[in-house]
């Protein structure tokens with residue numbers, strides 16, 4: 001249904017690609033699946049597009065105030081959400097009261113990660129408090145323009161470890177498949193800020209996909225493909241289905257993972273049709289990018305529960321961010337909430353040193369303090385692995401507080417969460 005918005009005009013520039021630029025329609029993959037060794041073919045069923053994501057009272061009143069011409073069915077339509085995303089100073093300034101710093105940062109913006117926020121996610125932002133955690137994660141500030149010597153455009157050297165465009169091969173048995181440079185909402189601290197939202201730097205295309213798929217086909221060591229971006233769940237269903245089918249048919253690929261923030265910023269995208277597509281490619285795992293407990297809304301809970309009911313295992317990936325979630329109680333609240341919606345906290349990332357990230361980065365000691373405050377104090381499932389993605393392309397390196405205290409007379413000496421010391425016999429008696 002067409003929007004009749006009268007206050008917020010459509011945020012979509014006509015020249016901006018919604019997703020991958022496919023010059024022709026993807027071919028059918030219905031036969032391909034039967035060739036897969038690992039993926040269980042599921043029957044193709046008729047798709048329904050009826051949203052099962054609730055319209056919360058918060059969303060409703062926000063929609064009525066800022067999109068008075070829109071209907072609940074507009075709001076529930078993920079493409080309406082993308083078309084009406086907030087991308088201009090004028091529009092965001094009508095929704096929240098920008099302070100001087102935010103206003104200057106948006107006015108000066110050129111290149112880099114653009115401003116883009118779905119109406120749904122905008123409804124979660126505080127109007128008057130620039131210190132609100134999730135507001136800081138999506139609204140530019142002048143700190144973005146301050147770079148320090150340790151920062152880099154591509155600190156993880158993904159471009160150097162890219163054997164073909166759009167694919168990163170860092171670890172022996174798995175690859176990262178970059179599908180698109182588009183996200184429905186852009187995070188200011190994005191590791192891939194060099195390429196997201198910037199069409200000149202990364203523009204997915206069907207030929208690029210084909211080259212990446214051919215690389216996987218010709219590399220038998222690859223058993224795990226992580227599909228990411230940008231956000232792959234912003235792709236149209238037909239493209240996503242084509243990509244999943246093309247990867248699933250490769251005999252040595254055992255599993256697919258999808259990295260996405262869509263259930264958090266655009267839960268309306270989790271449609272019955274999408275669920276049915278995803279279910280056809282088991283085993284498919286989903287890594288969801290959560291940041292703060294303010295993101296745990298009825299809409300996001302419904303999206304995650306739909307995915308869980310469909311048998312899709314979900315983990316969360318959270319970047320540790322200064323003044324946003326670097327507090328044990330905030331993380332505990334987030335992780336408890338995630339377990340309630342069947343999402344397992346998976347990684348807590350030290351923030352990558354991208355250009356202009358110093359206002360987001362904490363010390364590593366702060367990250368260890370988070371784990372110290374969780375381990376032993378809550379359910380083990382609620383504790384993610386704290387990792388640094390090593391600058392230079394060294395991969396994820398896990399970090400733990402100093403529970404291991406050393407060796408003593410054949411024992412190892414251990415410290416528990418209460419700072420009590422224990423010994424474990426690490427050597428067996430002679431002869432055994």
Ligand code: SF4
Pocket residue numbers: 182183185186187189190191192193196229230231260261289
């Ligand atoms: S959703 Fe992911 S890829 Fe997109 S801006 Fe945020 S961190 Fe970057």
